[in-house]
Amino acid sequence: MRDISTTNEIRRRNRARVLEHLIVDGGSTRMELAEACGLSAASATNMVQDLLAAGLVREDGLVPSGAGRPRSFVQAESDAAYFVGADVGESEVTLGLYDLTLRLRDVVQIGASSTSTSPGVIADELSRGLAELERRNIDAWARVRGIGLALPGIVDTNNGSASMLYAQSIGWPPVAISALLPNQGIHVVADNGAKAFARAELRCGAIKGQPDAESAVVVLLGRGVGMGILEHGRIVRGLSSSAGEFGHMKVVVDGPQCSCGARGCLEALVGSDAIAARWYERGGASFDSARECIAHLVRHAADDPLAAEVLDDTVRYLTTGLSNVVNMINPGLCVIGGWLGSELMAARAPQIEAGTKSLALAHPGEQVRVLTSRLGGEAIALGGALIALEQYLETLGEPAPHSASHVPTTSIGADMRSLRSL
Ligand SMILES: [Zn+2]
Structure with missing residues (x-):
């Protein structure tokens, strides 16, 4: 017999899978969700119920269903959560603000600096870019659930608490990711720029x-x-x-x-x-x-x-x-x-x-x-936002972490609290 923690973990993963499908592939009926996510109809209905209660999805009209009753259409609630993707590029830092349906809501480009400058310069540009995005999107900012950095170099995340950037080819010494974006009060994750770009091509390209x-x-x-x-x-x-x-x-x-x-x-x-x-x-x-x-x-x-x-x-x-x-x-x-x-x-x-x-x-x-590739100039920033989204889905409904990893602090939104109480 499964113990409660295993059952909760399965439920948590299924919930994340349903939400991911609604984000990446668009709205669906419960029946379509069950098929796409490999769930029973009853299980898909339960997952949608959890996500509705957390305010992460909404029902949006009815679609005909042959001779049967019309079925309601479920969509991700675009304003329920936001993610920032940051592309540390060759000549500038680009930061995009994406909603829960991965629509680009705002973009800021900072500086004509190049990645051959020091990590301190890039850290300063990232902080300035985030401050500008926050200033322009003050209502959405309370619902930013993660920041994903797409960086030039190898991002070794295997050490968990000490994620490091090894950017040998641009002459940087190894840099702790936490040094690039300290004290944001929002979960920060990072990966190599090409790996972020690959995520964007996979999910949206x-x-x-x-x-x-x-x-x-x-x-x-x-x-x-x-x-x-x-x-x-x-x-x-x-x-x-x-x-x-x-x-x-x-x-x-x-x-x-x-x-x-x-x-x-x-x-x-x-x-x-x-x-x-x-x-x-x-x-x-x-x-x-x-x-x-x-x-x-x-x-x-x-x-x-x-x-x-x-x-x-x-x-x-x-x-x-x-x-x-x-x-x-x-x-x-x-x-x-x-x-x-x-x-x-x-x-x-x-x-x-x-x-x-x-x-x-x-x-x-x-x-x-x-x-x-048919994705435009913000493709790598989108990949950064996808890293943050992946992390969010991984932890959706998990108990609060006892300690932050390389993350300065983790803000816990209403959606997370709601799912935790389920
Ligand atoms: Zn080489």
Whole structure:
């Protein structure tokens, strides 16, 4: 016989699963929820009842049901909870405020600082961005249930109470996550930016609803090169969360120096600075930034032989790296995004897919599809909000923690208290 704690835990998990389905896949009838979440009709009805009592969902009209009674339609209550996703990017920090249905309600961008500045500068920008979001959304702020940071580097969460950021390639020493955003009074969680981006593609982007999404990789291309590996809807992390460090895959023995200190890394060949350097080495015209340079290459790929050559060489290195990933991981989908990924796919998508397939072993090469991310500029911030949402769903209805982890403090909202009393 199950003891009470096991029964409560199962109920808690089922409740979280039902709420997650309503958030990510939209409103449903109780019958649809039961089928989608693998629950009995009675159990789905009970879970919806719990969530209605907690104010996290609402009934919204009736839908016809053949000859039977019309069924009521259940939706997540958008204003019941909010999440902040923060993208610590190459040139700015972007913070998005998302409601419980993952709709972007406000966005703040801070600074022209780069990630090569110190952790203290980034901590200051994060604090300023949050203060601005709070000032502009004072009513919603009391219902912010989590902040998710998407960071440049390896975020090792395995130590629990001492989550650390290892951002070797931008020259930072190891940094405690708690040092980046102290004293917010809101639960703070963090992960690597590419892993956050992969969550966004899985829940809201190119992978959502795809039949071959069981195994997928999401590539983030910009100045840095990252990857999130997905297996059965979960991020593959490895022993200390560094799985997916695609940018530091070695593709040329004794190749160009990488920012990590090694030679021949993919990032030193297809990162935006490396592409611009290739253009300049071959006598290309000068631009104010690598981003402007690459926009020029893409715009003139058809009429400038040098631009075409630089892009073709970039594609050869990128597809070499991707084919290694295909052989190692055997993904069904490979999604390419980030500002540089979007540019390269705009100019060379057929070559990137064909090159990846032809360099990989025949069987996994035939299976993989290469897609372009369609999420916009806030995709990584959305991924940050999804990290915070995942954490919220994990703890929904749990007893209050005895002590905070790396989290400064945890605010306990009315919804949590209500579920605890169930
Ligand atoms: Zn490297």
